[in-house]
Amino acid sequence: MRPRSGLDPGSVWAQRLRQLEQRLRAKEERIVVLETENAALHLKLAEYQGLAGRSTNEVLQLYSAHSQQQKLQKSSAVIQMYGAIKRLKRDLKSLHSFALELSKDFQRQSKTYLYQVLTAVQGIQLQNEAVQMFQIKAFDLEQSLQELTERYEKEKQKRRALHNSLVELRGNIRVHCRIRPLLPFDTAAGHLVSQDRQRNFSEEVAYATDDETVLVKCSRPGHASINKTFQFERVYSASESQDAVFADVAPLLTSLLDGYNVCIMAYGQTGSGKTYTMLGPQSEENLVFAIEDESELGIIPRATQEVFRLISEKPPGSYWVEVSVVEVYNNEIFDLLAKDSCGKGSGVKRDVVTTREGKSDVPLLTHETVESASEFLHLVKKGLQLRVRHPTLVHAHSSRSHLIVTLTITTVVSGDSFGTSWEDEQTSQRLHKEVSCTFPQKMKESKSTSSSRASSPAQLEATEKMKQVKARLQLVDLAGSECVGMSGVTGTALRETSFINRSLSALADVLGAIAEQRSHVPYRNSKLTHLLQDSVGGDAKLLVMLCISPDQKYLTESMQSLGFGTRARQVQRGQVKKKNFPVLSKIKPKTPVD
Template identity: 65%
Template sequence: MPVKTFNWNFVTDQRIQQLKGQVRAKEERIVQLETENAVLHLKLAEYYEIIGRSNSKAVQLCSLYNEQQDLRRNTYLNLIQICQEVQKLKQELKDFQSFSRLLVSNFHHQYQECLSQIVDAVQGTQIENENLQSFQARTVDLEQSLQEINELYQVEKRKRKELHNNLVELRGNIRVHCRIRPLLPFDTESVEPAFQNRSISLSEKVIHAMDDETVLVRCNRPGHPLFNKTFQFERVYSPLESQTIVFGDVRPLITSLLDGYNVCIMTYGQTGSGKSYTMLGPHSESDAISPSEADHEMGIIPRAAGELFRLLSKNPTVNPRVEVSIVEVYNNELFDLLAKDSSGTIVGVKRDVITTKEGKSNVPLLTYELVESPAEFMKLINKSLQLRVRHPTLVHADSSRSHLVVTITLTMSVPFDSYVDQQSSQKLCKEILCTTPQKVMKGEKPSFPLRGSSPASAPLDLTEQQKQVQTKLQLVDLAGSECIGMSGVTGTVLRETSFINRSLAALADVLGALSEHRGHIPYRNSKLTHLLQDSIGGDAKLLVLLCVSPCQKYLAETLQSLGFGSRARQVQRVQAKRRNLLVSGKSK
């Protein structure tokens, strides 16, 4: 019988397979455990984060608790101080009561003395009444004499004013007019809490027009004695004087534009003082008026355009060309309000102002629009005003945040002979006024020609050349100066206010340097003064219209504006000159 052999290889293979299965099971268990370990680590990290946040909140709660403890401690100390103040007030009240009793006793004694004095005064009054009757007869005679003297005074006053204006023009001084606006509803609104407990009414009228040349300011400030201060200007407008009256004094400057002079008219004053109303008339929804009042309420800019085209229509032979540019100076940057994008929409583009080799200010790439009527001119103005930056403040609900400069450039043909004759006449007049007194004092004869003779002039042959004169009218509506505390501005508007005040301060610095005849005039400290360099320090006829508020609330700002105007009057510039002839587009 054969012996069966045991198959060890088979057993071994079976055992190996069994062990491999156990290994795979262990490996799967290991992967499972590693996954669970990773999940546990994530949960542990979350718990650590929760514990960290809890610790942070605990620290905050501790800090809050400490602050509350400090607040309680300070409150307790304040209560102790209040109690001490109450005890002090009680003692002062007792002292006041004793003083009052003494005062009543003294008053009774003085009353008896006054009563006896009144009896004596009554007796004296009877005697004075007899003298008064005799004085009344003399008063009638004096009143008649005074009326006659007053009529003579008014005549002499008008003559003096005409002579003064002529002297101002010859000296080159800046003409300054002052306009006092009427009290408005917002003058009694938006009063700061710091002002509410004052005994002075902030809406009280303290600025008055004494006459057409004098402004009276009643300086009534808390802690200061009451005193009156006066300012003199070439013209002062009361609150009752209309836009028509104001433009009546501006109209001769438009005629000067056609006579060959550069002209600049600017309004200066605090926010809400009536600058934009004076220059443009009603332009916001709050200023809306009926069509019947539109002509009466128009400002200087639309009236100047109408007057310019009216004068040009009377003399069509001059072949005029009227071009307009409009810019605003916002945050010390210059923006062209007539520049258009590729679609033809006016968008306003930033420009720069430079100084030419001749020392004149110039704005490269500035847009000029040709206009042929006042309607076209005002259409450009209205479109530009829509781009002008405005923001409401506590002082004014529609405050302009930029300086607006409207420039009208007039090019016209003139008879050369008449132009030379007028220039020679002006030179002759200046020689008479400036040199004659010195020569008369020395016993010499004046060197100007006799009446009927003509001054010698160099022969000029321009018969075959174009005879043109180019003049410029600048109409400037300055942004208003502001007291930051009163206007209540913050953020972007606060930054705008800072730039506005700095540019106006730069304007004052330029005028100060001009009045003191300094060697360097800081025109480039501001884009505004750099742009207006030719008008402020050049030979243009410059009129500054001060706009001021009449109420007590804005007394400090009003005094600043009036002081600015007084300094501007002292500036002596070169005499206003007529523009030279343009030959083939160049100055000859």
């Protein structure tokens, strides 16, 4: 090792030597320690070798002892297993005997249950036979009930036909009653009703117990309820449709074509369903024929369709139809088909007079000729748009006038054809064909036109013998009777209500006078009764359609309507006379009329 520059080489080596000496002394000390440990280990090895010699003998002794112990343990285990086997055999024997007893008990119970099942099956078979017997008896009873029901319906129809014949012979007024369902405006109309009447608010008190009887529950605060019944020719419940109503009206239209005057009149309180029955439903936008479903059509459109259907079955040109529409408003008559100078529809005031024959007539009344039901409904719709309406608390579209739609059916017959024989029918038919082309001009110029068109003296003579025969169908939608406190009307509407109630009261007075067979009947007390004189007291078949509400708060008005109908039934006017229509009307045409 080369000494650093600047250092004394002797001191460096001396220092190096001292370091090596220190390291040597440390090595020597370490050797002494290791030698000491080695000696100790040799001593332990000798000790362990001595111990190992002794342990070998002990291990041999222990092994022989362990072998004997294992033999003893094996012998003890065998003994224990043998005892366990004995116990298992005993248990197996016990289980076997228990299984035998259980099997015997199961067999006994199986036999018992099988017997019970067989008994139950036999019982069920007997019950099935009994059920079959009952089913046969029930089927026989159902057949008997059906037969009795059919017989009852036939007898009821016969009784009704006989009753109708009796009504016709006596000249009685037919009265039908229709109960409308509860409607939303019944609830809306209750805020001005007295507290006593609001107590049973929207409670049904009028029911149809059968198709001829109305039951009304009459009650007052602090008194027991009293049931009153009213009998009419027909009663319609709230669930019966427009079809059911018209089914009972249709036979009158056949009478119309047979030469009888017919009048169908709807009577009742405001909002009781008169206009719905006569025309059909109404809406906010369209108050006239607001109908989407034809099943909702009322009597007026249905009657028109039926009349033209019946006419189509008659000889061509033998019948034609005219229509007039009037309203009685504030005891004045207005012609709703009249037109002003500009050709627009405007209700023109008319008057009613009594002719020398004692018949009521409206001079200058507009009569429009129609050839189909659609033309008729179009004219009626135009007239209805002029009808006076005013909202009340009872009904939002309350009619403030009496509507009278008149459908006049005219035929022309020869003067000699009244009472003609069957042999003269072909001659009568020829005469009808000869004048059928002249009649649509309303016969205003019948004599001059017929004479000018006659091509021979025989035709001229036959034409001069022609005679008009008219039958009239009046369809009347009366304004509703009102309680001023209920309807809440004031001003003009109150005046309208006064005229409506007075005219309806006059109608009741007329019926009372006829029923009591007084010498004087006050037809002229009201324009309404004067206009309907021929229908109410004359030779028309009259049907009054009572319309009532089932609601408790309208009980007074419903009772008044039912009382009016009861009085109307008591009227006997004598047998209704038939117009002298010729036998020709019974001949079926070869080609239908358009």
